[in-house]
Amino acid sequence: MMGPKRITLAMTGASGAQYGLRLLDCLVQEEREVHFLISKAAQLVLATETDVLLPPKPQAMQQFLTEYTGAAAGQIRVYGKEDWMSSVASGSGAPSAMVVVPCSTGTLSAIATGACNSLIERAADVVLKERRQLIIVPREAPYSSIHLENMLKLSNMGAVILPASPGFYHQPQSIDFRKICCRVGASIIKRVGMNKTLIATLLLSIVFSSGCASVRTLDAAQAGAPVIYSGTRLDWYSLQGGCYPVERFGAQAPKYAALDLPFSLLLDTLLLPWALAVELGVGLTVQGGR
Numbered sequence: 116m117m118g119p120k121r122i123t124l125a126m127t128g129a130s131g132a133q134y135g136l137r138l139l140d141c142l143v144q145e146e147r148e149v150h151f152l153i154s155k156a157a158q159l160v161l162a163t164e165t166d167v168l169l170p171p172k173p174q175a176m177q178q179f180l181t182e183y184t185g186a187a188a189g190q191i192r193v194y195g196k197e198d199w200m201s202s203v204a205s206g207s208g209a210p211s212a213m214v215v216v217p218c219s220t221g222t223l224s225a226i227a228t229g230a231c232n233s234l235i236e237r238a239a240d241v242v243l244k245e246r247r248q249l250i251i252v253p254r255e256a257p258y259s260s261i262h263l264e265n266m267l268k269l270s271n272m273g274a275v276i277l278p279a280s281p282g283f284y285h286q287p288q289s290i291d292f293r294k295i296c297c298r299v300g301a302s303i304i305k306r307v308g309m310n311k312t313l314i315a316t317l318l319l320s321i322v323f324s325s326g327c328a329s330v331r332t333l334d335a336a337q338a339g340a341p342v343i344y345s346g347t348r349l350d351w352y353s354l355q356g357g358c359y360p361v362e363r364f365g366a367q368a369p370k371y372a373a374l375d376l377p378f379s380l381l382l383d384t385l386l387l388p389w390a391l392a393v394e395l396g397v398g399l400t401v402q403g404g405r
């Protein structure tokens with residue numbers, strides 16, 4: 116296992132509750148001990164944006180989240196807003212990393228000024244004073260000068276400001292919610308130092324949800340497009356700098372063609388009997404090909 120064994124995860128009342136839930140899932144899979152904090156507003160946002168209805172009391176919430184994520188007993192610990200005796204409230208017991216995701220501008224401001232009016236604010240304050248790792252995932256649009264100043268202040272103190280703004284390098288053709296969460300989740304876990312397999316899984320899910328070349332060409336509506344090893348050929352064509360993938364293959368190449376190539380090769384090989392049948396015209400209809 117890389118990175119800290121114990122992590123504080125705080126969810127506050129900004130839009131993007133799924134980011135917090137997804138991260139919780141990943142941390143549980145990674146067998147981390149998660150110290151979970153959630154504000155009242157975050158519970159409201161969670162109920163608005165997902166079908167997850169958390170019980171209000173910390174103990175019941177802990178039980179619920181343990182079952183929801185399939186965590187081991189005691190792996191997730193939930194604390195209340197004023198649970199000042201909890202480990203996250205003191206420098207000696209607090210985990211060495213804390214993520215606030217999503218982070219409302221209200222909590223952002225409270226952390227930047229050291230308000231400590233809730234356990235979330237206190238836990239962040241502890242992480243900062245102890246020079247540990249604090250990752251803030253703010254969400255608001257647009258940002259005012261106040262928000263930007265607060266972010267700068269925290270960044271200057273060593274916190275990582277990691278806005279939930281996924282890149283679109285993979286030329287998405289539609290909005291895939293899981294992929295957006297994976298992108299932001301991968302950025303967070305890269306920083307808290309996770310197991311390489313999990314990062315690879317997340318990255319692969321990005322690649323695949325951006326469209327494996329084989330899957331793309333299967334769906335191609337282009338007469339005369341190749342059928343045999345079509346995905347592999349599309350990736351290869353793209354890597355050679357080919358300019359007309361849609362005209363030749365009926366589909367755009369994936370953004371990460373080099374990464375996709377081995378997977379397309381595998382999938383194309385599995386689909387070879389089917390592709391040969393299409394080539395030989397044995398009664399299978401496809402959009403592309405002959």
Ligand SMILES: Cc1cc2nc3c(=O)[nH]c(=O)nc-3n(C[C@H](O)[C@H](O)[C@H](O)COP(=O)(O)O)c2cc1C
Pocket residue numbers: 126127128129130154155156157159160163218219220221222223254255
């Ligand atoms: C459905 C909903 C969505 C919200 N979205 C945001 C948001 O994206 N960013 C933000 O800063 N505040 C947002 N708010 C407002 C915060 O929840 C509010 O300022 C609250 O006081 C934050 O409290 P907390 O920081 O203790 O969670 C939203 C509120 C609701 C009910």
